[in-house]
Amino acid sequence: MNDDSGRKRGPASYLRYALLALAAFLVLSLGFALIPRESPAPAAPPFSEQARSAALAETLELRAASQQLANGSSGARRQLFSHAVTLLTTQAQALLLPDGASGSASPAAGASSAPAPSGTAPSGRAPSGRAPSGTAPSGRATLPALAGALSQSGKERLVHAEKADGGMARLLAAVGTAQLLQATALAEAAGTTPPAFPTPAATLRNAATTCSVPSGSSAPPQAGPQPGSSGQPDNATLAAALGRAVRTEVETVYGYQVALTRLKGAAAEQAAGLLARHEALVGQAEGYTRVHCVSVPPREPGYTLGSSFLQKPAAGLASLEAGTLPVYGDLVALSDGETRKWAVASLVAAAQRTVLWGSDPGPVPGIVLDTAILPELPEPETTSAHPTGQSVSAP
Template sequence: MLVSVVALLVVGTGMVLIPRDSGTPPARSFSENARLAALEDTLLLRDTAAALADASGLDAAKPAAADAVTLLTTHARALLDPAGLLPTSPAAASPTDPVSSASSAKASLFVTELSRSGQQRLDDARGSDGGMARLLAAVGSAQLLSAEKLAAAWKLPEPSRPTTSRVPVSPPAAGSCPSAGPTPDPDSATTDTALASLVRAQHEAVYVYQVAVKRLGASSVSAAARDLEVHEVVLRQAEDLTRVNCGDVPAGEAGYRLPAKFAKDPAAALADLESSSLPRFGDLVALSADGTRDWAIDGLLAASRRSAAWGAGLPALPGLELDAGDLPSLPTPSAASSPTSSSR
């Protein structure tokens, strides 16, 4: 009966039904291609870091290289697909091949490639779906900061830093925001709620830094004064973006409670303050698009850098709140089935 109905529809409408080719896989999305590229790069970098950690003649580089292996292993685990499969397409040979390079060149090329990978992840985050954008922004920020840390530890030139000076678009003219429509649930995750959270955090940061400038030792005052100016700019930009998104701008409070450890160790309190902003930037990356997302990605990287500069231990995935122990383990494919398997 069903066949007869379909036949009548085809004859009556003039349409031709072409059976789907079940053997042709659907085209991969931009987000999936970005994930696969990130996983392949990360596995190659992990192999190279492992070789650096094991290489003779690089004793000074071994501890930092071992840390890089741990970081990149976490990134690879986070980038696995739900089935836990590794890429099966051939990967290019590592540009930091430990056999063909001199010792100093190996380390230098590794730092360059790690920085390049980090920048590519941030670029791909700008056009990916929400959750994947947040993951790629976290991976990219961590890899860029790791490259900078390794360059300093190995006394190499610092990798070029990406530009993080994107300015939000101008706020809308008066009356241009839609006045109708229901008010979002305050407990729901939206661009507006993420921006409101960031505005409140920046109000608090400005207050705490204003106090810190008066309490810190002479060696840290200039850094605190510089970061205070940064937070004042970030606050204005977050307020502008809230207006662009037609949200209500939260007002600042008259004062804020100083962190518990502030009296004893203001620098450590500033490190904690910067770290606490990372999930807020991560939320905005996932919940926004276009210029707002660009600004959030830049903000995540900048806040991660400030956090590390004040002595915080940077998480493997800044902006993501998760336990690395909950991530899937990397499978161990045979060398023949996957050229990206670990050399360790």
């Protein structure tokens, strides 16, 4: 073959062209290989972890506002704010625990029955332009602002508890309950409207009254030990938790009936109203038990009450109410759906009744807390990076 000048092109020319093409290919290949790949976006944390981070961030903000108010107060006001600081400090320490168990002695502490839904939860961090929780727009803490922020945070924790995994759901419900109670105390001191509380009766609307046996099952499961078992019921099951709720409410009704014969005046009127509330709770607990195809425990003819209960019935009722808290805490951890909502509302109501009789349900009602295992809080400058930083809403 001749080129444009008429000279014949030799084999060396073709080899030179082939080498140049190969070199260009290698250069391009090497260039593409050296370009770093775009790293994939990190996977969103599970809903329960996001809810925990949001609760921790909000609780730390509330704690800082409470501390600011305590430092600038004296007398009864200082004591009120110092109590809020102590409560929020314990809650923040409990929220630092990764498994949500918070030192609970109950076997249900780490249970997980409700699947974490897709989506994300609020980060708990103040969006740009908003003052931290418990402070006015100027950034200075005020009593009304702290009461309102505590109320809002408590309600958010309860909403997240309805969707979180079992152990974390119990912790969130406990934190939200105590924050609502603290918000009520602060609102009374500020002369503002106290927060509204959820009521257990509102969640019974979707509960059936008869058992619906799942497909493939020949008989409904029972709450007690089965033939061939060790004879000891499994305490970390929904059936066992429902059975405990029924038995506890029936025993509480009995206690109120006895106390009414020894109380007078306003205390007797309060006890009569709460007795009716517990009688309704017995029916609701039995209703949810049947919904889950669990045998309703038989009612006992009576219960043994100590001499201290008979001598001081008001204090005895406070003790009975406090004893229902871990029962509903277990039920929160082991249930889901409508039953979980009812358990959360019942936990809040039980804590309210405990306060009515002059007792303190503690910083995490429904959890037997071992403060010895709680971690130390990090320094303020290190806590701001703890939350996920994502801003979304619970499903």
